[in-house]
Amino acid sequence: MNVHATALAEAHLPDEQTSVFARDAIDDLSQRPKRLSPKYFYDATGSELFEAITRLPEYYPTRTELSILRDRSSEIAAIIPKGAALVEFGAGATTKVRLLLENCAIGAYVPVDISGDFLKVQADALRKDFPELAVYPVAADFTAPFALPAAIAGMPKVGFFPGSTLGNFEPHEACAFLRSAREILGAGAQMIIGVDLEKDERVLYEAYNDAAGVTARFNLNVLVRINRELGGNFDLSAFSHRAIYNRERHRIEMHLISKKPQTVRMLGTSIAFRAGESIHTENSYKYSLERFSALARGSGWTAVKSWTDKAGMFSVHALVASD
Structure with a gap:
């Protein structure tokens, strides 16, 4: 049994959904480059923050x-x-x-x-x-x-x-x-x-870097969720939101950037960050x-209109x- 499995076995997590979240978070944050699945944005607070994003003047899609x-x-x-x-x-x-x-x-x-x-x-x-x-x-x-x-x-x-x-x-x-x-x-x-x-890239950039900082709070909320549900000790002030357009891949990328060298713990596992290191949280193609x-x-569908x-x-x- 590896260290991640041991931590999960000893955690006594309340339900299977939280256990899956824990496995994914520990595995993904142990990778290089680090990442987190965007599906974990959407606890109750994350869902409310996203709805607030949809009402922002910069956010055209909704x-x-x-x-x-x-x-x-x-x-x-x-x-x-x-x-x-x-x-x-x-x-x-x-x-x-x-x-x-x-x-x-x-x-x-x-x-x-x-x-x-x-x-x-x-x-x-x-x-x-x-x-x-x-x-x-x-x-x-x-x-x-x-x-x-x-x-x-x-x-x-x-x-x-x-x-x-x-x-x-x-x-x-x-x-x-x-x-x-x-x-x-x-x-x-x-x-x-x-x-x-x-x-236009400027339209895309502004849509994901709104002046009110709502998208930044939405991005950082995944760390709040890890702290609450998985016993993490992320210091939100030690991470910053960054969204950039990757022209070659036709996508917006959202990241959380570590402002300093630091080590975070969750479920008995230590996750080390270098200054400037990114957690890649979302793409938007x-x-x-x-x-x-x-x-x-190619996926078994035909566009009729x-x-x-x-x-x-x-x-x-x-x-x-x-x-």
């Missing part, structure tokens, strides 16, 4: 995607089968899905998210505002296989994946997710998905319409599972 969903609602409604079950992967706040629920004849809504507490609050609010809608929340890691509720077994399935979350995946991971979603949704499935587009369509085809805003900042795609 308002642009909302404008596309609003302006093209009749075209989207014409594509979604009547009485379909809408399965939202990584459901956050309900602003975007409400546009579909208001304009499409949805039979059931299945929000899927790793943050169970946040998910329950959002599901309860939807039930109040849409009393005729069947809502079946599923607390799960949507990047891994999960079971859909038995109650929607006979309904047509439509996946919903807004917010350009696909860009957080490496291209091979994005392909794997799309294949997994196709398997989860089953034969004849459809998908409505938001994808951020390539654009930007696509062209052509590159995304090729990715979808694509919509963009007038400025070409963002895109929404309707996909159908290939035979």
Whole structure:
């Protein structure tokens, strides 16, 4: 048994989800370069901070995607089968899905998210505002296989994946997710998905380095979560947020930079940092319409319709599972 396994065995963690978080955090922070998965941003505080980010003046994706969903609602409604079950992967706040629920004849809504507490609050609010809608929340890691509720077994399935979350995946991971979603949704499935587009680098830089520092707090919150859930002793003042655009890879990279040499402990494991050393916390890939369509085809989907805003900042795609 290695030192990491020993630490986990002695930790008496409260549940399997926390144990997985612990394994991933210790393993990823022991790598060079260090990293953390962006899925661990989203505890209740992280989810609230992200929703605050979506309202920032510099952060264009949310308002642009909302404008596309609003302006093209009749075209989207014409594509979604009547009485379909809408399965939202990584459901956050309900602003975007409400546009579909208001304009499409949805039979059931299945929000899927790793943050169970946040998910329950959002599901309860939807039930109040849409009393005729069947809502079946599923607390799960949507990047891994999960079971859909038995109650929607006979309904047509439509996946919903807004917010350009696909860009957080490496291209091979994005392909794997799309294949997994196709398997989860089953034969004849459809998908409505938001994808951020390539654009001026200054616009991208400002979107991830907002003047109010909300994105920095969101990034640092993953260390707060490690301290709270895994007994870490990260000093937040000893790390700084950095977001840069990697032109060759068409992606924004988010990092937490150690301001000094330091050693952090969590679950009996020591993690050493050099001054200037990075924890790579997130990527956000930007696509062209052509590159995304090729990715979808290689993942078992066919793009049947694509919509963009007038400025070409963002895109929404309707996909159908290939035979």
